[in-house]
Amino acid sequence: MHMTESDAKFFKALGDSTRLSIVQYLLGNDHCACGFTGMAGKDQTTISRHLKILMEAGIIKQEKKGRNVICSIKDTTIRKRLIRMGIKEKDSCCGSKKATSQSLRSDNIKKIVKEHYGRIAQEGGPNSCRPSCCGNKSQDMIQISTSLGYTRKELEEVPESNLGLGCGNPGALGMIKKGDVVLDLGSGAGIDAFLAAKRVGPKGKVIGVDFTKKMIKRATDNAKKIGYANVEFRFGDIEDLPVDSDSVDVVLSNCVINLVPDKSKAFKEANRVLKPGGKMYISDMVLLKELTEEQRNDDDLIAGCVGGAILRDEYLRKVTEAGFQIKKVIDDKAISKKQYKGLPVESLKLVAKKRSVVIN
Numbered sequence: 568m569h570m571t572e573s574d575a576k577f578f579k580a581l582g583d584s585t586r587l588s589i590v591q592y593l594l595g596n597d598h599c600a601c602g603f604t605g606m607a608g609k610d611q612t613t614i615s616r617h618l619k620i621l622m623e624a625g626i627i628k629q630e631k632k633g634r635n636v637i638c639s640i641k642d643t644t645i646r647k648r649l650i651r652m653g654i655k656e657k658d659s660c661c662g663s664k665k666a667t668s669q670s671l672r673s674d675n676i677k678k679i680v681k682e683h684y685g686r687i688a689q690e691g692g693p694n695s696c697r698p699s700c701c702g703n704k705s706q707d708m709i710q711i712s713t714s715l716g717y718t719r720k721e722l723e724e725v726p727e728s729n730l731g732l733g734c735g736n737p738g739a740l741g742m743i744k745k746g747d748v749v750l751d752l753g754s755g756a757g758i759d760a761f762l763a764a765k766r767v768g769p770k771g772k773v774i775g776v777d778f779t780k781k782m783i784k785r786a787t788d789n790a791k792k793i794g795y796a797n798v799e800f801r802f803g804d805i806e807d808l809p810v811d812s813d814s815v816d817v818v819l820s821n822c823v824i825n826l827v828p829d830k831s832k833a834f835k836e837a838n839r840v841l842k843p844g845g846k847m848y849i850s851d852m853v854l855l856k857e858l859t860e861e862q863r864n865d866d867d868l869i870a871g872c873v874g875g876a877i878l879r880d881e882y883l884r885k886v887t888e889a890g891f892q893i894k895k896v897i898d899d900k901a902i903s904k905k906q907y908k909g910l911p912v913e914s915l916k917l918v919a920k921k922r923s924v925v926i927n
Contacts, residue, residue, distance in 0.1 A: 735850025753823030834889030
């Protein structure tokens with residue numbers, strides 16, 4: 568049989584283990600191009616090069632859908648040819664089409680959040696925000712923050728770290744003692760971390776974790792300006808915290824968990840890093856009724872702490888299942904009219920204590 572140039576490209580493209588794995592995944596399900604980094608264990612630049620080779624060989628195609636580039640087997644003829652060659656489909660790390668769809672949504676949410684809050688880190692304040700947890704553009708940041716539970720004295724102590732992004736004051740929900748180790752999930756420009764640092768004193772420590780590099784830089788710069796030596800900001804995802812197990816006395820989070828695609832994982836991570844009996848103080852946005860599909864997929868609402876929020880009772884259930892005993896719940900429904908144009912949301916203030924059993 569005469570081997571054509573296209574045949575040579577076809578077989579050469581399949582002669583690499585990474586490209587062969589990509590084809591096996593695509594025989595099972597279509598995938599976002601960004602998803603292969605985790606499946607194949609390669610960086611995005613390497614994956615992009617392999618995808619280009621597979622496209623040039625006529626094995627796969629790519630189609631842009633919204634913010635994502637979706638890869639699939641080129642057509643039915645190519646699919647049949649691959650199967651006849653004995654190439655078997657491989658389940659993705661996500662397992663099913665439904666899970667793959669959830670993975671795409673998760674990636675998209677994280678991209679929206681990173682871009683939005685990266686921009687705020689550079690521009691600063693509510694005037695750079697869309698209608699969101701950042702409040703009404705006409706409101707002053709001090710006014711926003713005092714309405715959420717901060718005192719003017721607190722805000723004057725850390726002026727450059729207040730971007731008006733919260734939906735409460737989690738540090739005021741319970742005791743933070745001298746010498747405590749405090750972890751702030753989604754620390755932003757550092758306001759809650761700095762207020763906690765003053766309470767733990769020089770023998771204590773505060774760790775802020777954020778997955779927006781521009782926020783980490785802004786918070787680190789603020790720490791130097793203010794002169795806090797007991798605060799450290801770490802780049803990381805709160806679904807996979809860069810913090811040792813059983814090393815933290817108190818976990819704080821302010822209007823952040825709603826932005827996290829896998830909330831159960833975030834709560835389990837918070838439980839993991841807490842010492843036995845450690846406390847978690849959270850202010851966050853929850854839903855009072857379900858959103859429409861259009862609202863769920865609205866970029867502004869996702870970045871604005873609404874599109875990714877879940878129902879109040881589901882939120883509390885996830886906290887309990889992650890290994891916490893809920894000690895106090897405060898509901899602030901007034902925030903809906905004040906900052907969210909009447910959307911079915913509320914600010915939930917939560918105090919929880921670590922217990923040892925996690926419900927799988």
